[in-house]
Amino acid sequence: MTPLTRALVLRWYFAVGGALLGFVVAIALSSTVTPQFRATSKIWISISGDAESSALDLAQGTNAAQQRIHSYLDLVPQPIVLQPVIDELHLDVKASELARSVSATSPTGSVVMQIAVTSPDRQRVAEITDSIVRSFSSVVQDRLDANASGVGVTVTQTSPAARPTTPVAPRTRANAALGGAAGAGLGVLAAFLRWALDTKVRGRDEVQELWDLPVLGDIGFDPEASKQPLVLRDARASARAEAFRSLRTNVQFLASRPEGARTLAITSSRPSEGKTTTAANLAVALAESGLRTVVIDADLRRPNLANVFGIEGSAGLSDILVGRVELADVLQPWGRAGLSVIPSGTVPPNPSELVGSPAFTALIEDVAALFDVVIVDTPPLGSVTDAALVSRAVQNMLLVVASGRVRRAEVSSSIESLATVGASVQGVVVTMARSRGARDAYAVYGADVPPETQRSHRSAVPGSTSEVTP
Known part of the structure; x- marks a missing residue:
């Protein structure tokens, strides 16, 4: 199915709505005509x-x-x-x-x-x-x-002339049929124009067809995501939590070096696509599967990972890279599942120089020797070059693509930016997907999970009274 055909099929309601509107308008206009x-x-x-x-x-x-x-x-x-x-x-x-x-x-x-x-x-x-x-x-x-x-x-x-029984005008049925057909045609035209003028990425199918990249995860849209970013702690039985577990399974199959830890960086094309939320929940999911996992906040410009996990972030990655502290001083365990977090630390004046330095590459190697999986949260590729520099120190790059938010040109530019430094995208995580079918199906499946069961699985956070089961 071509992108155009798929776009018209997905926007079937344009044709149906146009047909209904044309049908109603034709009948309404016919009713205003004096019968002849x-x-x-x-x-x-x-x-x-x-x-x-x-x-x-x-x-x-x-x-x-x-x-x-x-x-x-x-x-x-x-x-x-x-x-x-x-x-x-x-x-x-x-x-x-x-x-x-x-x-x-x-x-x-x-x-x-x-x-x-x-x-x-x-x-x-x-x-x-x-x-x-x-x-x-x-x-x-x-x-x-x-x-x-x-x-x-x-x-x-x-x-001789006979008294007529039915009017010859208006031809209400014919007009209604013609109005419906015309409305459907205009609806198809509107759907085509919407597709032609809409430059935003719409769903995983478009990602696979336009860039031939594997979609490792399809995370549904949640208007409360900013308030509860850690769904694997706050809503373990939700459809989004299951989507992150599915992402974890796919990430485990990524090609990696036979030796050492699996290292991957997560980036996006523009801000507010959900890369930090994705990195945090993926790290929790990997840790819950028994893998020793560390997540590093390498977004030294607008760090947010410490806020997501509810930990102290005044000292972290930037302080390690300038030699102010040691790794052990800022490595913070989170929960009871073997997850550790390295926050960004002090916001430096030269973020690009720090993440592109040999010290950063050496840090990733040191951390990889201690953990099974290393996840690095990076700034968006469309804003700065930090993520491209980080890609040289990790094995895998994951690109977060927000459905209905990021434009196709921005995604293409991000892929080209990585290719410029010899890196490539190993997988895409589609976020803010609005496909209701899968979410509703899983919601029904998990509808009988009592709220107290979800609360009992929440991870322990410094300063929090909630606990997580081992």
């Missing part, structure tokens, strides 16, 4: 002669009648025909006004004419039609085609 009724009558035009008329004369008369039909068609809506009708039926209209509702037709090569009258007056439209036929017959036979040769025109009404 039509009555028709057919007449036969023939040439008659006296006893002395030959067969040749009669045949010529028939041909003449066929030729005269064209003139008769123009004669029907003329005042000479319509004014007697107005006088006879006492109609409150002028001949010119009545003419607009009268039509006369005849098939080619035929001597049969059909006179039709359209009027909002259902009761009198047939009466008007028959009156026009009588007036037309009188004008043709008595005034225009009377001759002394004994050959004249005879007008015979073969089909």
Whole structure:
């Protein structure tokens, strides 16, 4: 399925909504139109002669009648025909006004004419039609085609007008169908324009098709994420918590060096995509699986990891890199599952120089010797070059992509920035996904988990009364 086709399928509601709107508008407009009724009558035009008329004369008369039909068609809506009708039926209209509702037709090569009258007056439209036929017959036979040769025109009404039962206008059903089709077409056009003008990334399928990158995690949108970022502590039975456990499983299958710890950095293209929340919850999930895990806050410009874990962050990574403290002084255990945190420490004036220094690479190697997994939270790639510098010291780079927030060009630029320094993205974590299906299904599955069960699994935090089970 092409991106365009998928975009139209995902926006099916544009077509459905447009069809419904067009249907309703067509019906509404049709209801404002005064119903029009039509009555028709057919007449036969023939040439008659006296006893002395030959067969040749009669045949010529028939041909003449066929030729005269064209003139008769123009004669029907003329005042000479319509004014007697107005006088006879006492109609409150002028001949010119009545003419607009009268039509006369005849098939080619035929001597049969059909006179039709359209009027909002259902009761009198047939009466008007028959009156026009009588007036037309009188004008043709008595005034225009009377001759002394004994050959004249005879007008015979073969089909009298009948009172109509249904209006010919408005054609409500046809209008509704046409309005629905037009609305659906406009809806498809609107969906296409929305897709063409919308430059933001929409979901994991688009990530896989545009950049051919594996999606390791699909984290659902949660408006309370900023208030409760550690869902593996605060909402262990939620769908988002299960999504982070799924991410943990996929991360464990990432290709890594046979020796040493598995080291990975997590970055994004722009701020507020959820990279720090992803790094923190992934670290908790890995630690819960029995892996000795450390998470390092290498975002030395806008550090937030210490706030997420609720720990002291005044001393940390930057202090180690300048030689102010030792690793053991800032390595803070968190909870009881074997997780440790290294906060960012003092905000330095030269973050790029610090994370790009040999001291940072040496620190990652030292930490990797002590832990099974090393996770590094970095600044966004679209803002500064820190994440690209960090990528040279780790084995794997994960790119967080916020669905509906980050633009395609920004993601492409981030991938190119890593490629410039010889690094590549090993996997993508899609955050803020709004696919309700999976979340609702898991919510039903975990609906019977009592709240006290979730609370009993919360990790212990310095200064907190909650505890975590080993």
